[in-house]
Amino acid sequence: MVEPLLEKLFSRDKVGLAKLITLIENDDPVSDEIIHRIYPEMKNTCRIGVTGPPGVGKSTLLEKIIMELRKKGKTVSVVVVDPSSPFTGGAILGDRIRMSKVYLDEGVFIRSMASRGSLGGIADKTKSVCDLLDAFGFDYIFIETVGVGQVEIDIMDASHITVVVLAPESGNGIQALKAGLMEIGDIFVVNKGDRDGADQLVSLIRYTLELKQDKSQQEPMVIKTVATTREGVDELVNAVPNFCKSLKETGKFYVQKETWVRKEISRLVEREIVGSYWKDNTKRVILDKCVKDVINGKITPFEAQKILLEKMSETTEDTEK
Numbered sequence: 001m002v003e004p005l006l007e008k009l010f011s012r013d014k015v016g017l018a019k020l021i022t023l024i025e026n027d028d029p030v031s032d033e034i035i036h037r038i039y040p041e042m043k044n045t046c047r048i049g050v051t052g053p054p055g056v057g058k059s060t061l062l063e064k065i066i067m068e069l070r071k072k073g074k075t076v077s078v079v080v081v082d083p084s085s086p087f088t089g090g091a092i093l094g095d096r097i098r099m100s101k102v103y104l105d106e107g108v109f110i111r112s113m114a115s116r117g118s119l120g121g122i123a124d125k126t127k128s129v130c131d132l133l134d135a136f137g138f139d140y141i142f143i144e145t146v147g148v149g150q151v152e153i154d155i156m157d158a159s160h161i162t163v164v165v166l167a168p169e170s171g172n173g174i175q176a177l178k179a180g181l182m183e184i185g186d187i188f189v190v191n192k193g194d195r196d197g198a199d200q201l202v203s204l205i206r207y208t209l210e211l212k213q214d215k216s217q218q219e220p221m222v223i224k225t226v227a228t229t230r231e232g233v234d235e236l237v238n239a240v241p242n243f244c245k246s247l248k249e250t251g252k253f254y255v256q257k258e259t260w261v262r263k264e265i266s267r268l269v270e271r272e273i274v275g276s277y278w279k280d281n282t283k284r285v286i287l288d289k290c291v292k293d294v295i296n297g298k299i300t301p302f303e304a305q306k307i308l309l310e311k312m313s314e315t316t317e318d319t320e321k
């Protein structure tokens with residue numbers, strides 16, 4: 001069933017791509033097969049994360065960036081992840097409106113993802129969706145995510161470059177400092193540069209970065225923009241490919257890839273071990289008993305763990321026979 005969709009993806013058909021993303025998003029059992037098939041087709045495209053508090057102008061900025069990249073003949077994809085929303089419908093509508101000038105462009109693909117009520121796995125799924133976009137062959141892959149929490153920081157793990165967008169709005173600077181955004185940003189954008197306080201925010205960011213400056217790392221850039229009038233957007237549009245280029249030249253791009261691949265292999269091994277462990281129903285019966293025993297004070301969770309892990313070696317021996 002998945003084969004015709006993969007054929008479509010490889011022939012750069014966006015309908016096929018969208019359907020494959022839905023399967024990944026829904027944790028469909030064919031997800032493994034999809035990732036397995038697309039891995040050899042990936043082109044090592046730079047993935048650019050764009051994050052920041054709600055309403056700072058991330059989508060408006062992205063729309064302007066996309067328009068510039070399209071003028072240069074580049075194809076662009078965007079995954080918009082809203083971890084706080086369990087519904088994709090509303091998000092899709094919102095992004096269609098916010099990026100309306102580029103939504104219907106043949107060389108642009110915009111897809112919204114929501115957490116569907118469970119935050120677990122959203123970062124992994126974002127990564128898999130980026131793998132699909134990479135295999136499809138877009139020149140640029142952007143990930144926009146809303147908010148400043150740990151989940152957004154985890155989602156940014158799927159990108160090579162992180163653009164942190166802030167605006168001179170109440171508490172934005174302080175919020176960013178607190179939430180760890182200063183640690184993850186490669187490029188800081190102070191958008192809404194037409195508003196009071198923009199220059200002060202630029203200074204605050206520069207000052208904070210100076211304090212943190214690790215001489216072995218590339219110094220983060222700070223760019224002031226007015227997304228609505230395109231002011232500063234050219235600087236940003238030029239900064240992104242330059243950054244990608246330097247990541248590849250210094251080899252950091254491939255170190256990042258190594259980390260991802262290592263994590264992916266470990267995740268698959270762990271999933272298999274855990275899955276096969278609990279397949280045997282007698283272990284669930286033992287678990288039920290252990291839970292009761294812990295609650296009644298007969299054993300501690302550590303003793304329960306030992307009892308259950310002894311059963312694991314029994315399974316291994318059984319299969320070896």
Ligand SMILES: Nc1nc2c(ncn2[C@@H]2O[C@H](COP(=O)(O)OP(=O)(O)OP(=O)(O)O)[C@@H](O)[C@H]2O)c(=O)[nH]1
Nearest residue numbers: 054055056057058059060146191192193226227228
């Ligand atoms: N004054 C001013 N308004 C801007 C600027 N950039 C964006 N806006 C406005 O700010 C509002 C929010 O912009 P979005 O692009 O939707 O912001 P966002 O960060 O993507 O929002 P979420 O995805 O909801 O977090 C819109 O009304 C934009 O028109 C700017 O540079 N200056």
Ligand SMILES: [Mg+2]
Nearest residue numbers: 058059098144
């Ligand atoms: Mg947005």
